[in-house]
Amino acid sequence: MRTRAASALALLALSTLALTSCAGSRDSPRADDPSAPITFAATPVGDDPSGENPVQAFAALLSEATGREVEIVDVPDYTAVVEALRNHHVDVGIMSGFPSALAVSTGEVDAIMAWPGNGEPVSTCLVLDDSRLRTLADISPATTVAFADPASSSGYFMPLAMLQESGLTKDTDYTAMFSGGHDMSLTALREGQVDVACTSTIFPKRAGTNDPSFPFEKGETRSLGESMSMPVSVAVLADQNLPAETRDLILEALPQVFVEANAKRLGTMMEATQGTAPVSMPGTSMFQPFVDTAAIAGVDISDLK
Template structure:
């Protein structure tokens, strides 16, 4: 059994910080009220109410490894999760690469420990896609000028930060040359383009290539990809700064060594490899990551000089 997880923090300050985030705030007890509990928060890339189910095997494994009860929070806003980690209300969180960089700047003690990979030995990473519909006349990012363009969220790496850098490098001023729309999710952005609410937009590769097609929400060929970003290091599982160092290492080791289909199936956390989710995004498991891997995101912030690179929206 891991020793007490946290020192008591100011519940009032924590609750105020989260309440300020409006509907995206997390209704989580203060640390002193949840001794022996770890709060794990994640944000769905699709409009989903079943996100917890995607983490059930990992939650069960983490409870065994840490001796703690894992309380899962389905959040809707990166800012709320970051504030929750700073306020001592969230212990473990899946952040986007961009949101991790923001969180690290505000609280240097936040630690990335792992990111999803497709197979053993793989490196975690994905791309941002610029999308439009066939027949739109748009063939590249320069063609986004004068158009209504869907982004995901101001704190989304592949849904805003890398797209903004791409537009700037293509000679399109994101502040003056387009009409931006923030759809709120990668699925919402892609579907808004497909449905004509936006003339073009951005979403991560997995959403466009497989997730929406497999769910039947998009038909093959319904969207056209006109730009692909450089490889973006995967979204990190992060641990809050005030988690005990011994516990932080237990969590890091658990993700790196046991949060994968092979281990979870072989040790009874999953009935079969075919039915063994390791998070919302399909994959085999997790690989270790460290802070230096996210320097590419920091470089894109320098290119864009985005306001959201220095403060939460």
């Protein structure tokens, strides 16, 4: 069964309408004004309500490093980030590897910095410890599997490829649903609304810590399997009309932002970089393994061209 990117395209279209009403065009004089805010498209990020929001922390740290105001533009998901960049509504966005490959594949968005993967599995498919499912082979058409978002690397694309390689085809060998986020997949699993929740390997490490992003104690969940690693963990994408001076300023600032001293403030955003050294101005070849793996999962990213 071949999964096209129709759902992603629908989200892109909806995002265009929303963003057109709340953001200016790059045709305005603001684009070349060095005193103008740097606009950053941000998706919802789970955080500890008692601590600093990672997105707010990133904006503050980037502002400090660049000497420019940083304005956060909230968008619902990764596909909305891509559309905001393609339509020149924001300057930059940060996304995980697969949606970054989607964006780069359009030829209308630039990747200005990327963090390679660390070679470790990035996704896991979890069940409750008392589940009758013991291995991936136990999954059947009656099994409901929760994914985070159609454009999520660790919450959809990578586990989808893992299941496909195990001989399990989406909507044929199991019933798939999109929860809207990693936290919502895990909540659905806890509440018994789904049998399996596929998510990032980051989250199970938080078991027993009272972290709201992983509402389980140690031993309450089990993994049925883990995905392969990703060639790119995170990428910073930019509007192609971004002035060179602003682009260079951001490139100089980012390595100052993503340092160990800021790890606690950046939370999940820092964890997502997987501790690797960033690559400035990565070429399209860095994202090619995603295109190759997409074929395994039956996802045609050329639909966004």
